[in-house]
Amino acid sequence: MVGGLTVVLVGLLVAIGLVWSSRGDVDAGLSAAQREVSAAARAEAVAFLTVDHEDMDAVVDAVLAGATGDFAEQYAAQRDTLVSEAERTEATSTGEVVALGVGDLDDDSATVLVAANSTVTNSGTGAEGQVRYYRLRLDLVREDGRWLTSAVEFVR
Secondary structure, eight states, rough: OOOHHHHHHHHHHHHOOOOOOHHHOOOOOHHHHHHHHHHHHHHHHHHHHHHEOOOOHHHHHHHHTBBBBHHHHHHHHHHHHHHHHHHHTOOEEEEEEEEEEEEEEOEEEEEEEEEEEEEEEEETTOOOEEEEEEEEEEEEETTTEEEEEEEEEEOE
């Protein structure tokens, strides 16, 4: 089921224009705006999927550095819960963007679909960790010359 979902998402990403592998290979024909929004979405997705029970304040700050609007407010409001749960469960998570695609893009807004994997360890997984698969939709807006994430949604 997950494999089929990945194939469908990658096909969708190709259809909407931009696929960028985890190695950072970028099609030479991309516009500067596509490269900028891709880099911002990649950074935010990795920050969002990162957990480090030993330094959660830095993790939360990294997400908030690339966030704006309702998303920034909601995420900041959950800081104490995120920190305490990560510490309680001794959680770590290392995210990796497998592919991303820029959908709608204009001068001030963009929609980016991200396929990402994360290796998660916590008090319930043991030392080996478990790979988790995520598909995200990020809405970005340009503020003061920077692309910031205004919404993150898990998609199927």
